[in-house]
Amino acid sequence: MPLIFRIRSLSSAILRIELADSRKAEEWKHHWQCLEENGIFAAYLVCDEGTGLCAAKKEALPEIVRQSDTYHAIAHTLGSWVERFEKAAYGAIKIEDKRLKSLDSARSKRVINKRIKQFKMAQKAATEAITLYDSFHFLYLCLIDQLRVFDINGALRYREDAEENIKIGLDLIDTLGKNSLTAAANKVRRTLPELFNYFDVAKEVMSKLGQQGIDQNALCALCLAWQWNKGKIKAKKANIRQQCIQNENNCLEFTIGHLQEEYENVKEQVYEELDQIVQSSALVECINSIIRPYLDNSRNQITQETLNLIMFYHNNRRYIAGKRKDKTPIEILTGKKQDKDWTELLFEIVDQKDPSFFDFSQ
Numbered sequence: 402m403p404l405i406f407r408i409r410s411l412s413s414a415i416l417r418i419e420l421a422d423s424r425k426a427e428e429w430k431h432h433w434q435c436l437e438e439n440g441i442f443a444a445y446l447v448c449d450e451g452t453g454l455c456a457a458k459k460e461a462l463p464e465i466v467r468q469s470d471t472y473h474a475i476a477h478t479l480g481s482w483v484e485r486f487e488k489a490a491y492g493a494i495k496i497e498d499k500r501l502k503s504l505d506s507a508r509s510k511r512v513i514n515k516r517i518k519q520f521k522m523a524q525k526a527a528t529e530a531i532t533l534y535d536s537f538h539f540l541y542l543c544l545i546d547q548l549r550v551f552d553i554n555g556a557l558r559y560r561e562d563a564e565e566n567i568k569i570g571l572d573l574i575d576t577l578g579k580n581s582l583t584a585a586a587n588k589v590r591r592t593l594p595e596l597f598n599y600f601d602v603a604k605e606v607m608s609k610l611g612q613q614g615i616d617q618n619a620l621c622a623l624c625l626a627w628q629w630n631k632g633k634i635k636a637k638k639a640n641i642r643q644q645c646i647q648n649e650n651n652c653l654e655f656t657i658g659h660l661q662e663e664y665e666n667v668k669e670q671v672y673e674e675l676d677q678i679v680q681s682s683a684l685v686e687c688i689n690s691i692i693r694p695y696l697d698n699s700r701n702q703i704t705q706e707t708l709n710l711i712m713f714y715h716n717n718r719r720y721i722a723g724k725r726k727d728k729t730p731i732e733i734l735t736g737k738k739q740d741k742d743w744t745e746l747l748f749e750i751v752d753q754k755d756p757s758f759f760d761f762s763q
Contacts, residue, residue, distance in 0.1 A: 411676060411677070411733065412730045412731075412733035412734035413684055413687075413688070413725065413730045413733070414715075414716050414730035414731055414733070414734040415688065415712045415715055415716055415730070416436060416441055417432065417435060417436055418708050418709070418711070418712045419432065419705065419708065420703070420704075420705050420708065423453070424451060424453045424454065425453040426453045426454075426456040426457040426460065427457075428453065428457075429453060429454055429457035429458075429461070430457045430460060430461045433457070433461055433462065434461070443462055443465050444465070445465065445466055445468065445602070445679070446458060446462065446465055446466070446467045446468065447467075447468040447470060447679050447680070447681065447682050448467065448468075448469075448470060448682055448685075449469075449470045449473040449474075449682060450469065450470075450473065450474070450591070450592060455467075466598050466601070466602075467595050467598070468595065468598045468599050468602075468679065468680060469592045469595040469596045469598075470680075470681050470682045471548050471596060471599075471680045471681050472681040472682075472683060473681075473682075474589055474592040474596055475544055475545060475548070475589055476545065478585050478588050478589055479541055479544065479574075479585055479586075479589065480541070482537060482541070482582060482585065483534075483537065483538050483541055486530070486533055486534040486537055486538070487534050487538070489530050489533075489534070490527070490530040490531045490533070490534040492530075493523070493526050493527040493529075493530040493531070494527050494530075494531070496523045496526070496527070497520070497523040497524050497526070497527040499523075500516065500519050500520040500522075500523040500524075501520055503516050503519070503520075504516050504517065504520060533577060533579075536577060537574065537577060537582070540570050540573055540574055543566070543570050544567060544570045544571075544589075547563045547566045547567050547570070548563070548680065549628060550599070550600070550603050550624075550628060550678060550680075551621075551624045551625055551628050553625075554621060554625075555620075555621030555622055555623075555624040555625035555652075556621060556624075557600075557603055557604065557607050557624075558600070559600075560597045560600035560601065560604075563597055563600065564593060564596075564597055567589075567593065567596075568590075568593070571586045571589060571590055574586045599678050599679060599680040602677060602678050602679075603675075603678045606674050606675060606677055606678060607624075609674060610671060610674055613670070615667055615671070616659050616660065618655075618659055619655075619656045619659040619660050619667070620671065622652045622653075622655045622656045622659070623652070623653075623656055623667070623668060623671040623672070624671070624675065625648075625652045626648075626649045626652035626653050626656065627671065627672055627675045629645045629646075629648040629649035629652065630645070630649050630672075632645040633645035633646055633649065635683075653668070656668065688715065691711075691715060692711055695707070695711055713743070713746075713747065714743055715730065716729065716730045716731045716734075717729050717730075717731055717739065717743035717746055717747075718743045719739075719742075719743075729743075
């Protein structure tokens, strides 16, 4: 039961959601055509490497920049190998330790020599597994690091440098001698033409901010703080999240000293502009996590009407946390204040469609 839906990133509003027979190119083209007929046009497309989606983009939106999802391109493709190699290394260490302990119970020369041989083989396997894990983990972190927009000083990095470093890292992964890992690296290589398009967006954003007369040191600190804030949102481990929070706060404290009473307004302006730099479809995954429980409970019997209701709920419900706290997606999208709860709005629509629906006297 394929679903096709489109989200505007800054507001998180779902613009259209529909049941589809498949996710082939024709379905996506029809989806975009319906949006255009209602006055909604694509300006920037962030998505994974879905065959139908990419084919439809080339045919229907040839002039629109497509940003390949950096999470699916690298973290999703290569990240699982870190845990896999780590688990293998610990397993090999456990076997080595077992072989070592078995030497104590050996008595005859033949058994002693046999177990020494087994121990040396286990020791070699453990060393190789540890080396493989350490080498790949280091390379993986280097690749992830290349996705950063700003360097340690808050200056905009060069797209060319990031691309070249990614290529070098992938070439080094090939030298590890694992065919399946090389196949994963090749998958990453195929995304490179569109993997760093967000650097071009970042360049335009920084050019615009550079014309605002903001103190350069403060601007760099705010860019770095924004980047740490993004890291905080993505972090899954508490210690990493705390590190990101501390680093962001340090950058913001530096900025306060430079901007004084202008700090709040400038920070809001800079963060708002930088939020236009979108490099992953994480928001789509977030919305999908909201929809998924309804799909699971429907047992593949969900209707278009139910999807419309889910979309209405999401677009008009008020966020209770995060950067969109106390706002609804529709408010952010339209800039118009929403005074009523989504349930009140829904009841009003029902009443307009069928005035007798709430007449319980009948």
